[in-house]
Amino acid sequence: MQIDEENLEAYALGCGLLGGGGGGETRTAVLMAREAIREHGPIEVAGLGDLADDDFLMPCGLLGAPTVSLEKVPARDEGDRLVAAVQELTGRAVAALMCVEIGGSNGLFPLIWAVRRGLPVVDADGAGRAFPQLLQMSMHVTGVPVAPVVLTDERHNVVTLGGEITTHWAERLCRSTAVAFGGRACAAMFTMDAKQARRAAVTGSVSHALSLGELLVRHRTDPFGALSEKPGVVVLARGKIADVVRVTQGGFARGSAIVHGTGDDRGRMIRVEFQNENLVAIEDGQVVATTPTVICLLDDTTAEAVATEELQFGQRVAVVLLPCDDVWHSPEGLEVAGPRAFGYDIDVTRPAGVR
CATH class of the missing domain: 3.40.1610.10 (CV3147-like domain)
Known part of the structure; x- marks a missing residue:
């Protein structure tokens, strides 16, 4: 290849x-x-x-x-x-x-x-x-x-x-x-x-990264429809970033972003916590996804990933969840990659569709 x-x-x-x-x-x-x-x-x-x-x-x-x-x-x-x-x-x-x-x-x-x-x-x-x-x-x-x-x-x-x-x-x-x-x-x-x-x-x-990218390229007119049909992938919501708090501290970018739902998701509010990577997604006070599940914010038009350092007020994004490798759901993997490893006093949460 x-x-x-x-x-x-x-x-x-x-x-x-x-x-x-x-x-x-x-x-x-x-x-x-x-x-x-x-x-x-x-x-x-x-x-x-x-x-x-x-x-x-x-x-x-x-x-x-x-x-x-x-x-x-x-x-x-x-x-x-x-x-x-x-x-x-x-x-x-x-x-x-x-x-x-x-x-x-x-x-x-x-x-x-x-x-x-x-x-x-x-x-x-x-x-x-x-x-x-x-x-x-x-x-x-x-x-x-x-x-x-x-x-x-x-x-x-x-x-x-x-x-x-x-x-x-x-x-x-x-x-x-x-x-x-x-x-x-x-x-x-x-x-x-x-x-x-x-x-x-x-x-x-x-090869996995290439395969995912080729899927998005082939379905430019409806990338989120294509992603939602892929086994293990969940398009959680689409909306607009209403607030971003971010500081660079100790070699990490730490903060959170709040997404207000639009269209069919109007009325929903999702907060994404990050430490360089997105680690926790919370909706209406309930944790809906945590690390090691891959939590992505994608541009709502192009489906390009929006990195945590690029998040800003007014961006229209989709919150997408992808499965991680099985190693991270082993006891040894969760010890270092589960939410408690990053200081969140919450249990691992993996939506049913993310497998």
């Missing part, structure tokens, strides 16, 4: 959908990916089954507050420094890159870095969506060591974390480093071989 100029837009639409409001807005990344494809050719996507057991994989992406990325544009060569540092630290040649998470721009920047180096991208990721913390990576849940961790920025600063550092400490130190970098860092972590990845990663993520 390849990502080229013809299917790049569809792929980005799928990444935005799986971002659940997080992972960063995709428009800037699409422009950079298109330029990289024109310069280096199509991006090769390899299935984990196509790789040798000992092929060395480097999961990577952006880390920090997505609001910063609206002004702090990557320099494109961050992936070169990540690969060089990982290879020096491990003494192994990187055979392929992997999106640390498929959601938002984190589903795109690893592809840009890979094609610049002539490497494939693996059809897998660490979440099957976007999540705000390193703890919410399937590799952490399945016991893959987080170290070595490499962080870099557009100023060519490079910070490495090694030894037997835990994922909890890596999260704290990576977050503070991202803040020191100006709010965002490019990072590589959870390096592993293909044999480990078959057990630890969420497989088929790239």
Whole structure:
């Protein structure tokens, strides 16, 4: 499989959908990916089954507050420094890159870095969506060591974390480093071989994002009708954003958005709470959906995902719910990705149609 100029837009639409409001807005990344494809050719996507057991994989992406990325544009060569540092630290040649998470721009920047180096991208990721913390990576849940961790920025600063550092400490130190970098860092972590990845990663993520995006492209005149007919997807309501509260704090964009229903949904009010990603949806005081279900706000006309850093008063949106990978509904997954992991004293809520 390849990502080229013809299917790049569809792929980005799928990444935005799986971002659940997080992972960063995709428009800037699409422009950079298109330029990289024109310069280096199509991006090769390899299935984990196509790789040798000992092929060395480097999961990577952006880390920090997505609001910063609206002004702090990557320099494109961050992936070169990540690969060089990982290879020096491990003494192994990187055979392929992997999106640390498929959601938002984190589903795109690893592809840009890979094609610049002539490497494939693996059809897998660490979440099957976007999540705000390193703890919410399937590799952490399945016991893959987080170290070595490499962080870099557009100023060519490079910070490495090694030894037997835990994922909890890596999260704290990576977050503070991202803040020191100006709010965002490019990072590589959870390096592993293909044999480990078959057990630890969420497989088929790239092809899934492409499939979702192609569905939206094929049904531009009625994207929400097409989504509502897809098994496991629920179009909860359509309306207008009446209020947004958002602060950038400690490397996260935190806040809430209130959606007043319009048309057939007039009279309904849904509040969506977010910490980089949309985590809880509440209607009339009742919780209707929580993480790890993917909670999306999509533009009501184009069906493009609206990232949490882009939410503003007056936008017309649809609230859409998508299923997550099964790993997040395991006891270990819910411990790090359920609502209580983010400070919400509520039980996991998954609507009946989201399976």
